[in-house]
Amino acid sequence: MEAVEPSEHGPQVGGAGEVAPPRKVLVLMRKAPYGSLYNWEGLQTLLIMGAYKMQGKVDVAVAFVDDGVYAITQGQDPRLLGVKALAKTYPALPDFEIERFYVDEQSLADRNLTLNDLVIKPELLDGAGMARLLEQQDAVLPF
Amino acid sequence: MLFTVNKSPFMSGNLESCLRVAPAGTPLVLYEDGVYAAAAGTRVQGLVREALAQHPVYVLEADVKARGIERLIEGVRVIDYGGFVELVEQHPVVPWL
Numbered sequence: 001m002e003a004v005e006p007s008e009h010g011p012q013v014g015g016a017g018e019v020a021p022p023r024k025v026l027v028l029m030r031k032a033p034y035g036s037l038y039n040w041e042g043l044q045t046l047l048i049m050g051a052y053k054m055q056g057k058v059d060v061a062v063a064f065v066d067d068g069v070y071a072i073t074q075g076q077d078p079r080l081l082g083v084k085a086l087a088k089t090y091p092a093l094p095d096f097e098i099e100r101f102y103v104d105e106q107s108l109a110d111r112n113l114t115l116n117d118l119v120i121k122p123e124l125l126d127g128a129g130m131a132r133l134l135e136q137q138d139a140v141l142p143f
Numbered sequence: 144m145l146f147t148v149n150k151s152p153f154m155s156g157n158l159e160s161c162l163r164v165a166p167a168g169t170p171l172v173l174y175e176d177g178v179y180a181a182a183a184g185t186r187v188q189g190l191v192r193e194a195l196a197q198h199p200v201y202v203l204e205a206d207v208k209a210r211g212i213e214r215l216i217e218g219v220r221v222i223d224y225g226g227f228v229e230l231v232e233q234h235p236v237v238p239w240l
Contacts, residue, residue, distance in 0.1 A: 031154075032151055032154075032176045032179065032210070033210070034175070034176070034206070034209050034210065035149070035150075035151065035175045035176035066153065066154060067151050067153055067154050067176070067179070070179065070210060073210070073211045074211055075211030075213060076209060076210060076211040077208045077209060077211065078208070078209035079208075080204070080205035080208055080209065081205055081206070081209045083209075087211070109186075110153060110185060110186040111153065111179070111182070111185050111186070112182065112183065112184030112185045112188075
């Protein structure tokens with residue numbers, strides 16, 4: 001895995017007639033939703049990536065690790081903070097062709113959470129599973 | 144003195160280090176991502192229970208509601224912004240940022 005610009009699946013230049021396979025991109029959510037803007041920015045990135053996915057340029061997945069799991073918990077009501085409930089956007093992501101979601105089992109357990117506490121149903125991964133997922137990526141975008 | 148912690152206990156050692164030095168009896172306010180410490184049953188519940196034996200522990204209602212935390216550790220007191228202001232008026236504040 002390379003961080004930013006892997007050449008293997010890089011953009012094709014000129015008219016070779018070959019179609020490049022989609023680059024595998026993982027949006028990695030590791031921050032809680034309201035204490036910083038990371039989570040909001042990650043969501044904006046996902047909505048934009050959806051457009052590239054539709055063009056077949058990228059294959060986008062989302063993983064929730066550490067405090068990132070708090071981004072998708074049910075029952076968020078930030079009206080007193082005067083901001084929008086970020087968790088509501090996640091169930092709509094499949095409409096933008098973002099459909100692959102993963103969550104770190106240990107991060108949920110540490111926070112006394114289960115899949116039933118979440119607004120979406122991501123695939124549960126253990127440490128080894130998360131390592132495999134990361135290994136498959138051409139790029140990882142951390143938020 | 145009033146100690147305040149605003150970082151998640153899972154991503155920062157701020158709560159732990161604050162509790163190591165906060166004099167017994169001094170109140171502690173958890174706000175912003177600090178409120179995650181007060182959720183029941185998590186990995187840091189033991190730390191917060193120990194804190195409750197030594198300090199009054201408060202959480203800011205707006206931050207708890209925003210994050211959808213449904214069950215708090217028993218003994219943690221919920222305050223609104225007005226309650227936070229009252230505590231700040233009564234004590235010199237030590238923000239453990």
